[in-house]
Amino acid sequence: MSRTPGDTWDIVTSVGFTALAVCAARxxxxxxxxxxANDTFAASFVAASGEPNLMTALAKTDLSSAVGFNARWVGVRTRFFDDFFTSAIRCGSRQAVILAAGLDCRAYRLVWPDDCIVYEVDQPRVLEFKQQVLDKRGAQPSTRRMAVAADLREDWVRPLVAAGFDPAQPTAWALEGLLPYLPGPAQDVLFEKLHELSAVGSEIAAELGPEPGELREYAEHMRTVRQDGTQSPILDLWYDDPHINIKSWLRERGWDVTSADLVDKAANDYGRPFHGLPPVFERLLRTKFFTATRKR
Incomplete structure (x- = not known):
């Protein structure tokens, strides 16, 4: 599962498999x-993939499995981003962009005004698989939806604009489960482009990746979480090389940035507190999420 420059994937390999595993957790x-999570589409994607371990966990409703453990925090993360879109639309945004959309179905399961459009940006084979499953179910989005096939390490702006995206209009941007999988330089360029495309009033919800040196610390913690003492293979897909301090960089450019503690939200806002959360997950959920609004 190790990364290489320019690597690609489908839904059962490399980064694509992580989207499928998160889908199983939902x-x-x-x-x-x-x-x-309120995701009635998720099980259909897992079934269509044929991935045996994930299918078994779902068939048994095995909450003691790794997928079951993930469900406890993935549901909280999903709700955080769902609420972000609901709030952004209430504040006037009519464009939503989900970068690295994976198997997310917010264009189908959330309530949107009629004049909204949701852009889903991801690798071509991931989007193709997603569309096949949705078509088989006869699913219809609750608003306009545009799938944009692009690699976020390359030029994703041109295909997004070609799909109808309007930089002059406020946009709600979601970066959920994306930044850990991008090299530092690609993160820097992504935020430069995102800032250029964001009119005043645009909003961001994001999950940060590891800072330089944190990956080794995460690996040590994860060995204590996994029963066999091995490193989680997901860490082979992450990057912790140098990159801009994203929150500071946004503040310098006129964004009002607010950190979000998902452990507190789970207990106080969502009614599902964590119990016995491993330290590495508590740290991630408390420190790696934020929202931002462009003020100037």
Whole structure:
């Protein structure tokens, strides 16, 4: 699962598989109390993939499995981004862009005004798989939806604009489960382009990746979480090379940035507090999420 420059993937390999695993976690979230993800499409994607371990976990509703453990925090993360879009639309945004959309189905399961459009940007084979499953189900989005095939390490702006994106209009941007998988230089360029495309009033919700040196620390923590003492293979896909301090960089350019503590939100806003959360996950959920609004 190690990364190489310019690597690509489908839904059962490399970074694509992480989107599928998160999708399985969203499906299992329905068995938790209260459910937070509200994703009735997730199980269909897992079934269509044929991935045996994920299918078994879903068939048994196995909350003790790795997928079941993930469901507890993935549901909280999903709710955070769902609420972000609901708030951004209430504040006037009529464009939403989900970068590295994966198997997310917010264009189908959230309530949107009629004049909204949701752009989903991801690798071509991921979007193709997603569309095939949605077509088989006869699913219809609750607003206009545009799938934009692009590599976020390359030129994603041109295909986004070609799909109808209007930089003059306020935009709600979501970067959920994306930044850990981008090299530092690609993160820097991504935020430069995102800033250029954002009119005043645009909003961001994002999950940060590891800072330089943190990856080794995460690996050590994860060995204590995994029963066999091995490193989680997901860490082979992450980057912790140098990059801009994203929150400071945005503030310098007129964005009002607010950190979000998802452990507190889970307990106080969502009614599903964590119990016995491993330190590495508590740290991630408390420190790696933020929202931002462009003020000038």
């Amino acid at each position: 499906a299992l979230d329905a068995a938790l109390e209260p459910p937070l």
